[in-house]
Amino acid sequence: MALNEMQRQAVECTEGPLLVLAGAGSGKTTVLVNRVRYIIEKGLALPWQVLAITFTNKAAGELKERLVKALGEEANEIWAFTFHSCCARMLRRFGERLGYTGHFTIYDTDDQRRVMKHCQKSLGISDKILNHKSIINEISAAKDSLIGVKEYRESSANDFRKSKIADCYELYQKELLKADAMDFDDIIFNAVRLLEENGDVREHYQKQFKYVMVDEYQDTSHAQYVLVSLLAGGYENICVVGDDDQSIYRFRGATVENILSFEQRFKNAKVIRLEQNYRSTQNILDGANAVIANNKNRKGKNLWTAAGAGEKIILNTVNNENEESSFIAQEILKNVENGRKMSDHAILYRMNAQSRNLEITLTKSGIPHKIIGGNRFFDRREIKDIVSYFAVVNNPADNVRLQRILNVPKRGIGSTMAANVMEISTGLGISAFEVCERSDEFQKTLRSAQKLKDFAALIRHFQNFLNDGATLTELLEEIIKETGYFEYLAEDEPESAEDRKNNINELSSMFENYIQEDGDFELSDFLEDVALVSDIDSYNENEDCVVLMTLHSAKGLEFPVVFISGMEEGIFPSSLSVYSTEDLEEERRLAYVGITRAKEKLYLINARTRMLYGTTGRNMISRFIRELPESVTEDITADVYSRQSPVSVGRFGRSGAETIINRSSSSAAGKFGQVNSSPSNTGTVYSVGDTVRHKTFGTGIIISASAMGNDTLLEVAFDRAGTKKLMANFAKLEKI
């Protein structure tokens, strides 16, 4: 593809800081590829002096692939990585500076949970008072802002809750260090520490990276921003590419401010906008532009295309989620009859929980499909068990994984004994593995000493087996054989044993692939992949099937035909977001991302009632549909009476939620008679300092109250849910 003028500028502007504001489908990857190619062909840098950081493995892989196509084999020398794999690479090499070995373990969220529960137990902090989830979230947020244990404790001086979290934070990090393990946030945090505290390491990388490029810059956290600044600190040739309208990870610590304030932070930075879209039709772009225009906090841009108007955006209101699934299935079959491929279609939704119904219907209709996300392959129980064996063989200090397999398959080591082992491990600061090996030395483990020692010997045996030159496939077979894992599966739950066995065997073929790609592939490489790879990465667009995934997972992808299901208030936007402007704007950006995935045809579907989490709820049509100009949409709802011109803007609308009742004048009226969230104008007066209780957020204290129309906007600091903005008349707060 020939570059347009803006793209060409972005490619050739190689020196100094550069911000590329790239709209959806504006040829961002093309620019990145050509920029690297330009730098290398001009002789400005050697391949290994170029660092290109992306957010997902898929994006990194794609980038690398296209670079190899453009530049040949030498492109493999380019540092094209994700944040996490790039940092892991630096830490494997220099991690001893921070007290880690070169083969540290990466803990996923489940491992994290287990460690935290253990810490809470040790510290006597009940989950009922302070639940592990909020502790983990708070620690994670701290690390994203580069706040270490010490600083966190200092900031928590007079706050009981925070000081308890500080205790957990401290012990948690201690346990992780002892286990030679890092969680996702540690990987970034520690990489920054490594560079900040070690001048020689910093200089090493600053000298190496003549050019640094960052993709999806809108999704970077503060820690990632600092990391990038450090890495680019030598030459200051830093190019960041992003789209503030596609920032959808704020909830996880991403700060759009990184992009909004790039020009202040990097003086004399150039800014280039890419607004020409090469993906979608004008109708789809008009829709996307109209929706995102409702956001206040954005740089502002307008996508346009040289392609024609194309088909209109199809709107359909159905009665329930089953009708929704059937409609989608029928449309797909119709489209396929008319010459489309299965793989031209994607079904997107807000939450993974929505995929169930769709999957059942697609299966019934004989439509080949693949679900991305939900439960990851590596999150399956049997895979986690086997991977835990590998992990302990690789790193016996890995207490979490050791605990997982200590009694799986059952070998007579119960939970009491496991707890004793952990207690000694924490108390003496030695690994649980060592406690097992020396179990005859401790009073509390004496009773099961033989079993524990046998277990340790088993792990030693696997280590020797591997050291004697066994391949990973052979080790897998040895583990299955020696532990009797298949027999355990067959006994434990005969119904699913066969599936689980197949999954485990899938690991063998995975090993074969790895080895074919890279002859030096080792156990630790495998474990790193397990930790950092998600299944979107293995999504293969050449397979002819329909894909189902969340809107988040779909970022960066495109499809000729896109269905977005569940376009309903409370689903999308999520019910948890409608009280805060910031959260709502993020939902709207997510809608923007979703809409712009479609190249030719977009369907937006909403159901009047939907069964979710076991109960049926009624939802109004999503405000994002109402924000579309009528000129670009076509409503094919079967019973038209149900959709008159948009009247209310949802729960916030002056006219209130009842408007929906007026819409269904026929027999359906009964069904719609009761809308669950009508305003309850109780006339209660709230004032700052009041303690209140909310149905879902729990108890909290009002920290601000300001009049807004004939309602009051309250800001409430909840004990568990954080600070939320609520409208007094709608929130149904109970004063206590």
Next chain:
DNA sequence: CCCTGGCCGCTTTTT
């Protein structure tokens, strides 16, 4: 030590 059954609470998005 291990299994079962019942109850409770949650229920957004993911590198």
Next chain:
DNA sequence: GCGGCCAGGG
């Protein structure tokens, strides 16, 4: 609807 957690019985 599901998974985690606990209590009680084998």
